[in-house]
Amino acid sequence: MEKRVYFKGWFLPALLITPQLLITAVFFFYPAGTAIWWSLFNPDPFGLSTKFVGFANFDYLFADSYYKESFYTTAIFSSLVTLFSMGIALYLAVLADRLIKGAGIYQTLLIWPYAVAPAIAGILWMFLFDTQTGLISWYLGLLGYDWNHLLNETEAMGLVIVASTWSRVSYNFLFFLAGLQAIPRAIIEAAAIDGARFWRRFWTIIFPLLSPTTFFLVVMNIVYAFFDTFGVIHTITKGGPGQSTTILVYKVYSDGFVGLDLGSSAAQSVILLIIVGLLTILQFKFVEKKVHY
Amino acid sequence: MSGLILKNVKKSFGKVKVIHGIDLEVEDGEFIVIVGPSGCGKSTLLRMIAGLENVTDGDILIDNLKVNDKEPMDRNIAMVFQNYALYPHMSVFNNMAYGLKIAGLPKSEIAERVRQGAIMLELDGLLDRKPRELSGGQKQRVAMGRAIVRQPVIFLFDEPLSNLDAKLRIQMRIEIKSLQQRLGTTSLFVTHDQIEAMTLADRMVVMNEGVAEQIGSPMDVFQKPETVFAAQFIGSPAMNIIKAVSERQSLKLVNGTSLKCLTQSNGDVLVGLRPEDLKPDKKGKIVMNVKLFEPIGASTILHGTLNNSDTKIVSVVQGLLSPKDRLSEMSFSISPEAIHLFSRDTGKRIVN
Ligand SMILES: Nc1ncnc2c1ncn2[C@@H]1O[C@H](COP(=O)(O)OP(=O)(O)O)[C@@H](O)[C@H]1O
């Protein structure tokens, strides 16, 4: 059953949605509109004049091999962050779901990393892996491995993936745990009586029944990896070495604010905007169709 | 040979004792109904047999093999749950085939067994449907189908009919009974409904607060209830229980009325009178102040109190009483053989 509230007249409803509309206008429509506007112009390097260039900024971007490379980097980065953070979270949630004693403490501890802002998470991991003073890099040194994410591209990528994954596991864990607890116990007991041992039950019953949660999280994690990891990358690698950890959103920043190529930066923002739009549409389509068994 | 043996089985959840020691020997092919009020531990007992709960104390033997520490899948049982517990993402076919696939049967045999089960339960047209596309009665059938295709040693049913409407419940009850007779599989059926218990059981276990009050055939329990609880739980309307003192083959009821009876014992007792054993009789000694006439078709239920007391009693008389027969005071007699006596201390039956 759907619950609906009916209002008489228009004044109260209008009043109630105004704050939300204002926030959306100021923090979304205005910046998005500005980005679209600027993506069609090219300011001269001194900011003294701008010139309308049509889609030239986009043409230039699609021909730019650095931009293509950044796309590729983003794809690898976000799929690995999504895979690892969801995989680990699901594993922990399955353990927590089976746990009865001490479940509260376990869950609280797992939720803590979520309270740590991405930039701080970045600093934390940077300290652990610092090439001179880091605890983990020191241990790796003892094992004969010379860790240096400032020079080695793969290690740099690995480190930002680890840090981004770490700060995302809690969020995924909460959703997975809620999803697991929504599966009726009797269904799992029926499968046990039917002869399915734990992993069999997991893959044939639990995982399929969890698929709405999983799909939701895939979209949310891709969005996270695309945008919210900015802080992690900014504190740990600043997109380097070279361009090896420059994901799309970081490139918007470095081209626009460091490289001062505002036209290109605006065009990149517009492309990101389109990507988010597509993900959102996908999400809604799925929610409409598939969530209920 | 015995299908299932329970030896002093006990269960506690933490400090709370839920099952206080139950002994039961189930013959091969027998249909046992565990009946009792909600919360008395029926499901817990069944779940221990299924292996879904640990046994705190005592032993459970299936086919003469102790199974206390065996996983549910190693006990060769099948269970039908109250809420059906079908796999929502699988078709009816796959729901029924799931256990067979895990057992590693060849595809052709799986298809054959599911087909036979489906025919038996009239599910043959529905094999491609998902559970959400089925009615309550059909879901119930699929749940039973899932149990029978595995050909287990024991069927366990946990209130499988209580989510169905009254008419369907009666129909499914009959189907379960005839199915069980055809397959001859030992069955344990949990219910809180005494009519279901009476109609289905070869023998029933009347449970109250984690104790088996009586184990016996429906007629045994009805005719010779071992305890006041069993006497009142089985039979509808429930047996009247009246305080009395017995002395040399006569009973003195709370209101002073004397009744002849067969007992030799003396002392404080509880007298049990089935409502349908009270026969209208102008000269009868049991006088009832009638408060309410409840016509139910073939008979009428009379609610009231024993005269000169506030003990509630109920009687059932044949036919619809015409207004001139509906007196505010009615007399009944009862034959001495129909009187049940229980100890007032222990609630146990006093044998004549
Ligand atoms: N997992 C459990 N933890 C604690 N108490 C339980 C649990 N399961 C059942 N109980 C308690 O055991 C008693 C018997 O429950 P149950 O076997 O479900 O009764 P029934 O099936 O006869 O209605 C109830 O008092 C119930 O609260």
Ligand SMILES: [Mg+2]
């Ligand atoms: Mg129950």
